[in-house]
Amino acid sequence: MYLDDPREEFADFIPSGARRVADVGCGKGGFGRTLRARLGAGAWIVGVESVAEQAHVARESHSFDEVEQGFFPDAMPEGWADLDLICFMDVLEHLYDPWKVLFESHQFLAHDGRVLASIPNIQYLPVLTDLVRGRWDYEDTGTLDRTHVRFFTRRSIIEMFHRAGYEVERIEGVNDALAQFRYRWFRPAGRILGDARYMHMAVVAKRVKRPLSPVTLLDPTPADHGVMEQVDALSKASALAQQRRDDPLASLRRRGRHLAAVEAKFRLGLPTELPCDYGTWRRRHDVDVPAAPDARPAVRPVAPLAVVLHVFYPDLLPELLGQLRVIDVPFDLIVTNASGAPLDLSGSGAPQSTRVLAVENRGRDIWPFLQVVQAGLLDGYEAVLKLHTKKSPQGVATTLGASTGEEWRDQLVGSLLATEQTFRGAYDTVTTGPGGLACDDASVAGPEAWSTDRRAVRHLARRIGVRCPAADLRFPAGSIYIMRGTLVPVLKELRMSAEDFEDEHSAAYTTTAHAVERLMGYVARSEGLDVVGLPAPATGRQR
Known part of the structure; x- marks a missing residue:
């Protein structure tokens, strides 16, 4: 589903100061294009992709400086160190032991490096409504993708990153189910639904300290009571902040103001950010109609x-x-x-x-x-x-x-x-x-x-x-x-x-x-x- 998707909804989560970036599971380079657009030509952006055909397409996408074919972390060359950012865009849920992968990511990150991850939210409203009806049906794509082997909520995501030696700086739900027409009747209950609204969680976590012993699913480190209290507090605080921000009435007012501004620009013929916008086109002086290169003057065709x-x-x-x-x-x-x-x-x-x-x-x-x-x-x-x-x-x-x-x-x-x-x-x-x-x-x-x-x-x-x-x-x-x-x-x-x-x-x-x-x-x-x-x-x- 996401092999060639630019995932523009995650662009705002990309740290603007990142100069050395790795996109793990880069697919055909969709998110690489967003990284390049956000960070500019001066950033060094590399990709890792396990499927050879997709890695080849990613190399041809002009978004990456280098692309390695193989599995993380084994495919990472020696020179790929001191990274400012490692991206796992819908990757961790496909791994048997994502805890271990995050632990091993420390060796490639700079001392203040960060991880950006997109992780499906199993608390998602469509999953819950099906579960109430006794349905848990795996699909080709989506939250219940048949290739997913791990499932997470906001709290379990925060806990995983904390156990692996990271501090979660930002975690927000994205891809709101209430934006879908079929769930329009749930919109008045938006604050009650909480995280059930969001298909994905976007996470930005800063490297703090690599644990002394490996963190794995099969041999988890004992839970520290103080750390778990921090996890609970962060989970509740981030969820509450997002509830306030995404309150249906507040969102409706913000969207209304945005749409009103867009409509006003359109009707007044004012320039916008679109390359093909009407305002810019109207203001061109003596708009030329470019001819096709080497085109001879047209004559009335004989063929129909x-x-x-x-x-x-x-x-x-x-x-x-x-x-x-x-x-x-x-x-x-x-x-x-x-x-x-x-x-x-x-x-x-x-x-x-x-x-x-x-x-x-x-x-x-x-x-x-x-x-x-x-x-x-x-x-x-x-x-x-x-x-x-x-x-x-x-x-x-x-x-x-x-x-x-x-x-x-x-x-x-x-x-x-x-x-x-x-x-x-x-x-x-x-x-x-x-x-x-x-x-x-x-x-x-x-x-x-x-x-x-x-x-x-x-x-x-x-x-x-x-x-x-x-x-x-x-x-x-x-x-x-x-x-x-x-x-x-x-x-x-x-x-x-x-x-x-x-x-x-x-x-x-x-x-x-x-x-x-x-x-x-x-x-x-x-x-x-x-x-x-x-x-x-x-x-x-x-x-």
Whole structure:
């Protein structure tokens, strides 16, 4: 679940002065991006990951200075000492003896080093409500993840750190269940629920003194009465402080003030921190519409279909080009290449009209596509087929009906290009049918997929005068689809520029690329059209 998640809710817990940091169990580097964004380029940030494939992805993420593959602490090189911070983000609960791991962490920390940990809270409301009904069901992700072997509450977390030689400086519940719609009826009882509201506990603990003897689960040190009194006092005091801070009425007032300020800025067209915000866009002098690099002046196309294929992973290009053979109408091919390497299209069967445009690796596949749109290269086509060399994290794929990222890509492309009949059905949907956009039916996402992108979508929609009610969100997740050509002029009115998109290595979770992806359904609706789901292709990979 968290392999590539930046875990931005923990950013505020990262000590700002940390310069030497290790992320243990770094997965694919999600939290590494947050560390880098918080601590800056001058920090030395390293990762440890036991799964070789994930360690490889983390190395390529540009968030870490080094990544070691193996288990902590054995994988820690000799030079990785005097660390200011060791992070265990949803790691300790997977270990048979987390007490021993915290004890052994002393040898890598500076004398005033700290540990930051995210630990699931077994006192969580959904777990308790199930337990009342006699249910304790392990799941693939979440508090009862089937790979969890240890379970903690606020008090037991504090006790574990104290026994291992640390002083808990800060412990707070995060990921509030009362923010979920299904638990809205519990909100008036927020103070009574206490820690049951929080899915995770965020802990910052300072190294105090390494115990003289190893601390392990099987051979625990005798409990000192004075220490246990301190544990109880800290547990009660921190819980009470959080109850006061997260009081539903106080939280509602704070959130109301925040939302009022955000809404006022939006309506007044004032600049915000969003790269694509309407205020900054409106104030640009003589906003230029950047043309795609090396683009020739557009002429009215002869073919009814344009295929725009974005390449970041060249190893997937031959397969995608092969799948274009099922297209039974004349088409022009435009390839945007952000791989940094020349592409060999010889023997691929690509049409003679193929254009290959070198583009910056920015805005994923979205900004290159919009450059092609704004250059006028898609003007006049009846339909546009948008493809890209997609490699998605497994966690994203599983939410959309696929077990792996590769399977999701096959699902997306197969719904359009599995056979000639498949393509013809998709093409007719957006040329003579009701569709403005058509894609794999399982990948048509709705309001549950808003995440943190709604603000950015509103700013983009305002540029083109399109309404975007939150409840009406409907868009092709994955950005592989076929589109009616009449939507191209609407997209041109966005008048996007590179400055609207974050740097590709940014740790930002809300991105302009995600916002444009979600905007597409509203663009279709503005023309009286809809996002149409296409049947899944036959089982098995399409070639």
